[in-house]
Amino acid sequence: xxxxxxxxxxxxxxxxxxxxxxxxxxxxxxxxxxxxxxxxxxxxxxxxxxxxxxxxxxxxxxxxxxxxxxxxxxxxxxxxxxxxxxxxxxxxxxxxxxxxxxxxxxxxxxxxxxxxxxxxxxxxxxxxxxxxxxxxxxxxxxxxxxxxxxxxxxxxxxxxxxxxxxxxxxxxxxxxxxxxxxxxxxxxxxxxxxxxxxxxxxxxxxxxxxxxxxxxxxxxxxxxxxxxxxxxxxxxxxxxxxxxxxxxxxxxxxxxxxxxxxxxxxxxxxxxxxxxxxxxxxxxxxxxxxxxxxxxxxxxxxxxxxxxxxxxxxxxxxxxxxxxxxxxxxxxxxxxxxx
Amino acid sequence: xxxxxxxxxxxxxxxxxxxxxxxxxxxxxxxxxxxxxxxxxxxxxxxxxxxxxxxxxxxxxxxxxxxxxxxxxxxxxxxxxxxxxxxxxxxxxxxxxxxxxxxxxxxxxxxxxxxxxxxxxxxxxxxxxxxxxxxxxxxxxxxxxxxxxxxxxxxxxxxxxxxxxxxxxxxxxxxxxxxxxxxxxxxxxxxxxxxxxxxxxxxxxxxxxxxxxxxxxxxxxxxxxxxxxxxxxxxxxxxxxxxxxxxxxxxxxxxxxxxxxxxxxxxxxxxxxxxxxxxxxxxxxxxxxxxxxxxxxxxxxxxxxxxxxxxxxxxxxxxxxxxxxxxxxxxxxxxxxxxxxxxxxxxxxxxxxxxxxxxxxxxxxxxxxxxxxxxxxxxxxxxxxxxxxxxxxxxxxxxxxxxxxxxxxxxxxxxxxxxxxxxxxxxxxxxxxxxxxxxxxxxxxxxxxxxxxxxxxxxxxxxxxxxxxxxxxxxxxxxxxxxxxxxxxxxxxxxxxxxxxxxxxxxxxxxxxxxxxxxxxxxxxxxxxxxxxxxxxxxxx
Numbered sequence: 001x002x003x004x005x006x007x008x009x010x011x012x013x014x015x016x017x018x019x020x021x022x023x024x025x026x027x028x029x030x031x032x033x034x035x036x037x038x039x040x041x042x043x044x045x046x047x048x049x050x051x052x053x054x055x056x057x058x059x060x061x062x063x064x065x066x067x068x069x070x071x072x073x074x075x076x077x078x079x080x081x082x083x084x085x086x087x088x089x090x091x092x093x094x095x096x097x098x099x100x101x102x103x104x105x106x107x108x109x110x111x112x113x114x115x116x117x118x119x120x121x122x123x124x125x126x127x128x129x130x131x132x133x134x135x136x137x138x139x140x141x142x143x144x145x146x147x148x149x150x151x152x153x154x155x156x157x158x159x160x161x162x163x164x165x166x167x168x169x170x171x172x173x174x175x176x177x178x179x180x181x182x183x184x185x186x187x188x189x190x191x192x193x194x195x196x197x198x199x200x201x202x203x204x205x206x207x208x209x210x211x212x213x214x215x216x217x218x219x220x221x222x223x224x225x226x227x228x229x230x231x232x233x234x235x236x237x238x239x240x241x242x243x244x245x246x247x248x249x250x251x252x253x254x255x256x257x258x259x260x261x262x263x264x265x266x267x268x269x270x271x272x273x274x275x276x277x278x279x280x281x282x283x284x285x286x287x288x289x290x291x292x293x294x295x296x297x298x299x300x301x302x303x304x305x306x307x308x309x310x311x312x313x314x315x316x317x318x319x320x321x322x323x324x325x326x327x328x329x330x331x332x333x334x335x336x337x338x339x
Numbered sequence: 340x341x342x343x344x345x346x347x348x349x350x351x352x353x354x355x356x357x358x359x360x361x362x363x364x365x366x367x368x369x370x371x372x373x374x375x376x377x378x379x380x381x382x383x384x385x386x387x388x389x390x391x392x393x394x395x396x397x398x399x400x401x402x403x404x405x406x407x408x409x410x411x412x413x414x415x416x417x418x419x420x421x422x423x424x425x426x427x428x429x430x431x432x433x434x435x436x437x438x439x440x441x442x443x444x445x446x447x448x449x450x451x452x453x454x455x456x457x458x459x460x461x462x463x464x465x466x467x468x469x470x471x472x473x474x475x476x477x478x479x480x481x482x483x484x485x486x487x488x489x490x491x492x493x494x495x496x497x498x499x500x501x502x503x504x505x506x507x508x509x510x511x512x513x514x515x516x517x518x519x520x521x522x523x524x525x526x527x528x529x530x531x532x533x534x535x536x537x538x539x540x541x542x543x544x545x546x547x548x549x550x551x552x553x554x555x556x557x558x559x560x561x562x563x564x565x566x567x568x569x570x571x572x573x574x575x576x577x578x579x580x581x582x583x584x585x586x587x588x589x590x591x592x593x594x595x596x597x598x599x600x601x602x603x604x605x606x607x608x609x610x611x612x613x614x615x616x617x618x619x620x621x622x623x624x625x626x627x628x629x630x631x632x633x634x635x636x637x638x639x640x641x642x643x644x645x646x647x648x649x650x651x652x653x654x655x656x657x658x659x660x661x662x663x664x665x666x667x668x669x670x671x672x673x674x675x676x677x678x679x680x681x682x683x684x685x686x687x688x689x690x691x692x693x694x695x696x697x698x699x700x701x702x703x704x705x706x707x708x709x710x711x712x713x714x715x716x717x718x719x720x721x722x723x724x725x726x727x728x729x730x731x732x733x734x735x736x737x738x739x740x741x742x743x744x745x746x747x748x749x750x751x752x753x754x755x756x757x758x759x760x761x762x763x764x765x766x767x768x769x770x771x772x773x774x775x776x777x778x779x780x781x782x783x784x785x786x787x788x789x790x791x792x793x794x795x796x797x798x799x800x801x802x803x804x805x806x807x808x809x810x811x812x813x814x815x816x817x818x819x820x821x822x823x824x825x826x827x828x829x830x831x832x833x834x835x836x837x838x839x840x841x842x843x844x845x846x847x848x849x850x851x852x853x854x855x856x857x858x859x860x861x862x863x864x865x866x867x868x869x870x871x872x873x874x875x876x877x878x879x880x
Binding site: 005006007008009018019022023026029030033034037038040041044045048049050051053054055056057058059060061062063066067070071074075078079081082084085086087088089090091092093108141142143145147149150152153154155156158159160161163176178179180181182183184185186187188189273 | 402407408411478479480484485486487490491492575576578581582615616617618619620621622624645646647648651654655658659662663665666669670672673674676677678679680681682683684685686694697698701702705706708709711712713714715716717718720721722782785786787789790791792793794795796798799800801802840870871
């Protein structure tokens with residue numbers, strides 16, 4: 001049994017300091033309040049202990065002023081914490097535009113990661129230090145949750161919908177990677193390590209591994225041919241389906257008048273359930289690829305389609321009907337309006 | 340019936356009739372309360388046994404005591420039994436059932452038959468739950484998250500969900516009974532703002548039960564359909580939405596937290612007033628805070644879903660509403676503390692529990708703010724920090740309130756005094772054991788140990804060993820009352836009508852009370868907890 005156990009987790013990301021600051025503030029506040037109330041109870045219990053059998057307490061039993069004071073102070077502190085916590089949360093929810101894009105697939109009971117250049121690994125994730133890393137994740141079966149305690153970030157990984165988590169590591173080393181959402185028999189074994197490397201070491205690690213024969217975009221292009229997507233989605237106008245060059249991140253109008261942003265979630269939906277949201281001017285001709293294409297291959301196709309738009313960045317996430325929702329919130333706002 | 344004609348030594352509810360049938364078919368709210376007391380004690384012991392096995396497994400980081408499948412069943416059944424079969428019914432169905440009619444000067448609840456029916460519905464649900472347990476149990480966690488529960492788990496999800504579904508009707512029947520009773524059966528002169536705060540708390544709880552439980556029922560029906568017929572309501576592969584289940588589940592289950600804690604708050608108000616011999620400080624604020632908690636409790640469920648992929652804006656709204664709930668909870672704590680000021684404080688066991696409650700609930704409530712703070716919840720969500728937090732509220736709050744109330748009203752319930760020395764020893768063991776069990780879990784949670792882990796990294800071991808050690812002390816603290824309260828039913832000192840010198844209608848009738856509670860319907864002329872007035876005319880009375 002290791003006796004020199006830690007009381008505070010390792011802080012290894014740009015987010016960790018912000019979360020720890022909230023935590024320390026709340027710990028101090030809680031200690032103060034607990035001592036204040038505990039002390040008051042103890043003081044009164046001793047000072048006003050019963051001295052004779054038929055003694056009764058005083059008749060002082062109300063004060064509007066006190067009620068206002070002890071309602072207003074907690075309210076003010078709680079509101080402060082709300083705004084502070086929301087600020088940190090919004091930062092946790094919005095990956096920087098220049099983040100390296102990783103993907104993760106959760107399944108009972110393993111994590112499958114893919115690096116931007118196509119390198120793959122299971123239950124271990126190597127990342128470079130000082131570089132924002134964005135992981136777009138999906139589950140093949142039940143709900144999982146990708147949790148990096150040392151980075152203070154966590155996001156549920158859902159079947160049928162993309163979610164994203166991001167972090168920027170600030171300390172090299174090896175840290176825990178957990179599944180935080182109960183997912184069945186081997187839940188506690190569904191995890192491993194995230195290894196933070198210096199950029200050169202990361203390059204060396206990438207080069208040293210079984211080099212991926214193709215990048216995800218190249219693999220996606222091959223699939224695009226193989227699945228015959230190319231017969232309708234021509235590289236120019238006039239196809240039976242919309243042309244895909246340059247569309248990623250743009251708004252498109254649907255045949256029912258709604259507008260959606262072309263992002264990862266919309267592309268995934270259009271591959272698996274194409275009839276849901278048809279672009280204006282096109283017929284619902286495309287067959288569904290649901291059950292015929294793995295989540296890995298959906299990721300590859302999306303990466304390929306993204307590459308047709310010069311790798312421009314928008315957050316992954318759901319299609320958004322309200323065109324006025326700020327871009328960086330599109331991810332989450334959309335997840336509410338699922339079928 | 341002609342109970343008023345019988346000799347006074349043979350005219351209480353315990354000896355008014357004999358035989359098994361007179362108990363099992365009784366319509367007397369006091370006897371039904373005792374039936375519930377036996378039943379919830381059994382379920383508490385079973386749930387506690389599961390907790391003991393969980394803590395034993397977690398003594399070592401390797402999952403070496405039981406198989407993972409068994410461990411998952413243990414924590415699931417611990418949660419299901421403790422929540423649905425102990426915490427939710429404990430205070431309302433045992434203490435509330437017994438004391439509510441006495442507190443308002445009524446002969447019984449409004450619908451005695453429905454009261455008895457609620458008990459048997461509860462028993463039926465419990466038997467179904469135990470049967471499911473024997474036939475393989477369930478391994479989804481008490482939260483039954485889909486699609487694991489609906490499409491992947493091959494354990495007894497349908498049976499256990501059915502048990503929860505049935506138990507809900509028992510809650511609804513009790514709540515309905517309480518609401519009608521409080522509206523219709525108050526003694527002459529007992530206006531709403533003369534009601535004891537326990538009555539306010541039970542009333543607020545009943546409203547939550549009536550409004551929230553049907554949503555749970557519908558949710559569980561959908562879960563059963565998904566699990567047994569693969570209907571796919573929550574299955575994304577069939578176009579369903581797994582997160583919808585979480586919204587529906589927490590729409591009930593967050594208010595359920597207040598179903599569990601509000602009655603305990605009611606008990607604490609009674610104990611603090613009685614053992615400080617002083618009118619509760621800020622009576623109207625404490626009463627309204629119960630109603631505010633009941634109302635706001637319905638609007639905060641999304642704080643369980645901050646990292647679920649829910650919209651960040653929805654998250655923000657749920658966060659701010661959760662912060663608002665902190666205010667009425669804080670108001671209660673401050674008012675209890677202020678009640679002690681210039682009181683006449685004595686330290687009998689119920690008061691020790693009340694003071695313990697104030698301490699533990701303060702920590703439980705404050706750590707709730709940690710979780711409502713979104714940026715921090717991202718890290719601690721689904722870790723042992725959450726486990727520690729809700730045990731501070733549920734075990735530190737509800738069970739402390741329950742035990743405090745049980746000791747306080749025990750003379751009224753049994754007609755006997757409990758042994759004060761052993762009761763104090765047990766209260767102390769519970770307090771110390773509780774902290775030792777659950778405080779280390781805050782630390783291990785912030786370190787990142789996820790909940791529901793059968794095996795864990797070795798650096799978390801010391802904190803887990805402390806927790807297990809604490810659980811042993813806590814277990815002993817819970818075992819003692821079962822022994823000495825049972826003992827006292829026969830051998831305890833005979834209790835006078837009002838052993839604490841407390842004010843309240845329940846203390847004006849004999850201990851134990853006659854079957855119909857009061858020989859004459861009491862007339863109320865004063866506010867609750869009016870010790871000064873009582874002293875003035877004590878010689879006259």
